[in-house]
Amino acid sequence: MFQKKNYILITVILFATFKSFSQEDLIIKAQDSTFMSPVEFDMLSPAKAAFYSAILPGLGQAYNKKYWKIPLIYGALGGGIYFYDFNNTRYNRARTAFKLSLDGKPHEFDGENGNIFLSEDALIRAQKTYKKDRDLSILVTVALYVLQVLEASTNAHLLQHNVDDNLTLSPQIIKDVTNNKSVMVASLNFKF
Template sequence: MNRLKKHIFIFSLLFFSIGLCNSYSQTKNVNIKVQDSIVPKYDFDVLSPSKAAFYSAILPGLGQAYNKKYWKIPFVYGALGTGIYFYSANNKNYDRARTAYKLRLNGKPDEFDGLGDHILLSDDALVTAQKGYKKDRDLSLLVTVALYVLQILEASTNAHLIQHNVDNNLSIEPTIIQDFNSNNAIVGASLSFKF
């Protein structure tokens, strides 16, 4: 009998609590408006990163101008110009050594034969020079292409990062903490969120 009373008590308690919950949930209409105060409301173009990458692919530096980072354009042209300069210089020297070697094989005078004001280079030196200049020319081309792709990626990444909240309320500051037990300084970093 004791067990039956316990079950009836639990059943009635459940029935009563469900009845209260249902009665309150059906009679009250609550409208809650939530406003996010952390993220500022800006209008961003979703296709902005792809536009910046496309513009940089068409004309180097144009994606940086699209992102309004005009100070990066001289670095883009300086890097690409340096790569093109070294490619051109190595290609010119490679052609000189190759032409001189071909003329020497045909028994004709060349600019490295040692006659008159010309310097003297052996056949092996001309072959070594050709190999070295060709390797440097190819490396210059590879670096220039890599810099071209890098400036496209930089424009796209920068356009992505413009859409994120980066202000002074989010900061990482290095700190030096004094340990009072051992009287030693401990270097650490603190991550601060200010709301």
């Protein structure tokens, strides 16, 4: 109940700061001052980047001319593939040893001839752990692959927008003249 009151109080305070001191309506007509030629704006650019990145990881980033991201992508995907292979190899070793121990045959974890000894329960736990880690690593690798496709598409989309210093968002503290208190506001500034 206490938290609900806090949320209501914060909401009321936020809406109370949006006051209007204007007595008359002000009509502002804006004109678009930027003109982009059709050559600069390619509607299919995000789709092309996503397609290229889906065909070959990193190719969409190269299409966007963000070459520094390519080693990061291959490092992340290579790491996922490495951990999949590592856990799959260990899982197969534990599984083979468990099957051989059930048949009463010697295996690499039987404790004979200088080998380490693992009981059947330990081999079962090892199989479960390595299988879980293997499945998790393939899931993470697939998620990273999808993420790099989405990143290429999003980056291509954002490259089409004009980002410049004439548009700023800055928080400010101003003095409210009606009650002589400081108020935190955010201002959106356009410079022409």
